[in-house]
Amino acid sequence: AQSVTQLDSQVPVFEEAPVELRCNYSSSVSVYLFWYVQYPNQGLQLLLKYLSGSTLVESINGFEAEFNKSQTSFHLRKPSVHISDTAEYFCAVSDYDYKLSFGAGTTVTVRA
Amino acid sequence: EAGVAQSPRYKIIEKRQSVAFWCNPISGHATLYWYQQILGQGPKLLIQFQNNGVVDDSQLPKDRFSAERLKGVDSTLKIQPAKLEDSAVYLCASSDGTGRGYTFGSGTRLTVV
Numbered sequence: 001a002q003s004v005t006q007l008d009s010q011v012p013v014f015e016e017a018p019v020e021l022r023c024n025y026s027s028s029v030s031v032y033l034f035w036y037v038q039y040p041n042q043g044l045q046l047l048l049k050y051l052s053g054s055t056l057v058e059s060i061n062g063f064e065a066e067f068n069k070s071q072t073s074f075h076l077r078k079p080s081v082h083i084s085d086t087a088e089y090f091c092a093v094s095d096y097d098y099k100l101s102f103g104a105g106t107t108v109t110v111r112a
Numbered sequence: 113e114a115g116v117a118q119s120p121r122y123k124i125i126e127k128r129q130s131v132a133f134w135c136n137p138i139s140g141h142a143t144l145y146w147y148q149q150i151l152g153q154g155p156k157l158l159i160q161f162q163n164n165g166v167v168d169d170s171q172l173p174k175d176r177f178s179a180e181r182l183k184g185v186d187s188t189l190k191i192q193p194a195k196l197e198d199s200a201v202y203l204c205a206s207s208d209g210t211g212r213g214y215t216f217g218s219g220t221r222l223t224v225v
Contacts, residue, residue, distance in 0.1 A: 004154070032212065043203060043218040044155070051212050090154050098143065098207065099168065100214060102154030 002026050002093040006103035013081055014111050021076040021106045023091030033074040034092040034100070035065055044090065050074065086110045114138065116217035118204050124223045130192035133220045137185070137206030141215075143167075144181055146189050147203040149219070155203055161187060162209070194224045 007022040025031065035047040048059040055067040065076045074091060091103040117136040125131050137144050142163050147155035158177065160167040163184035172179065176195070181187040191198055201219040 006154075034214075036216075041221075044205075044216040046213070046215075049213070092154075097168075098209065099145075099157055099160060100147075100155075100205075102156070104152075104154050 002031065002095060002101040004091055004093050004101050004103035006089075006091050006106050008106050009104065010107050010109070012109045012111065015083055016080045018077065018079050019081050019085075019108060021089050021091075021108070023074045023076065023103060025072050025074065025091075025093045025101075027072065027095065029095055032094045033065075033067055034094075035059075035063070035074070035076050036090045036092060036102075038088045038090065038105075040087075047076075047089070081108070081110050083110050083112065116204055116206055116215050118202075118217035118220055120220055121218065122221050122223075124225060125194055127196055127224050128193040130190065131194055131222060132188050132190045133202050133204075133222075135187045135189070135204030135217060137187070137204070138215055141206035141208055142184070143207045143209045144187050145205045145207075145214070146179055146187070147205065149201040149203055151200070158189070191222075194222075196224050198222060199224045 003026040005024045013019045033050040036044040037047045048057045050057050050067045058064045063078045088105045090105050092100045094100050144161040146158045149155040158172045159169040159179050161181040164181045179189045201221050203219045204217045205214045207214045
């Protein structure tokens with residue numbers, strides 16, 4: 001099974017500032033990569049995913065992530081955050097066994 | 113399409129009692145997963161079903177946890193007897209089996225007192 005490391009447990013950020021959430025995984029074998037968001041008392045929602053093709057993937061709400069195979073990373077970025085982006089973010093990886101391995105999560109708190 | 117349905121949303125029980133959670137996956141999804149999410153941690157896979165067969169239950173504490181997926185659709189996860197450390201959110205997810213997409217339910221928050 002893959003192991004996933006989210007390097008920051010807490011990220012405080014001011015509204016309209018950029019944010020980057022770092023994610024590294026354990027293997028250079030071909031994998032599928034995901035970012036999920038979890039709002040308080042809610043389930044996991046898929047934010048974006050990398051399956052193949054372009055290494056830069058985008059979500060509909062302004063987030064993007066770049067797959068870097070040589071560095072086994074899949075960092076998440078947003079150029080300008082909103083109060084509503086306050087949530088917990090999970091990086092997840094699956095390989096050919098199709099089981100998701102999650103990082104410990106990064107709590108993003110956006111302040112006005 | 114309808115999402116993954118889970119019930120109940122919340123459950124509080126005393127230690128040594130039993131509890132059961134129910135999950136109804138997205139129609140047509142052959143693969144079903146149960147994850148345990150302890151506060152402050154990422155979800156951890158407990159068990160994976162393919163149709164009504166178990167693919168992986170290596171992380172399921174089988175002395176107290178059991179799960180079944182009759183007829184390859186709905187699934188139940190049971191804990192008997194519960195311990196304090198079982199307090200967590202139990203998430204059900206389903207996928208079409210390609211590994212390309214998973215849909216999670218809202219989860220059941222279990223508190224063992």
